[in-house]
Amino acid sequence: MFKNSFRLTDQQVETMIGNLLRISVIIAALVVLLGGVIYLIHFMGTHPDYRVFTGEPRDLRTVSGILRDSLTIHSRGIIQLGLLVLIATPVARVILALFAFALQRDRIYVVVCLIVLTVLIYSLSGGRL
Numbered sequence: 001m002f003k004n005s006f007r008l009t010d011q012q013v014e015t016m017i018g019n020l021l022r023i024s025v026i027i028a029a030l031v032v033l034l035g036g037v038i039y040l041i042h043f044m045g046t047h048p049d050y051r052v053f054t055g056e057p058r059d060l061r062t063v064s065g066i067l068r069d070s071l072t073i074h075s076r077g078i079i080q081l082g083l084l085v086l087i088a089t090p091v092a093r094v095i096l097a098l099f100a101f102a103l104q105r106d107r108i109y110v111v112v113c114l115i116v117l118t119v120l121i122y123s124l125s126g127g128r129l
Helices: 012-042 063-071 075-103 108-125
Strands: none
Touching: 012 075, 063 075, 075 108
């Protein structure tokens, strides 16, 4: 029934992964640049007080907080969103490779991709699954 199933060549997989990496890094850079410009416009002329350390606000420590701040055009939230896109790039690359290897019916690399994806998600979650 599925004799002529969709197959990807190694060259097509490499091209897709290369394009994914290139596009996601460009998007991340543009988002960080936009946030940086907004930040500079908003805080132009102010001087930071380096005598007292203040960490990031709580709303910038979670994905939902970053998205909320980005949607309300807060510069720090937009910068964090760009960094979040950059961090998500390797995860997207492994997921794309996983699907490509599954289409190629390459079981060994599917298992390897699943292991790598599990390690990535575990490490990005701070070791809390």
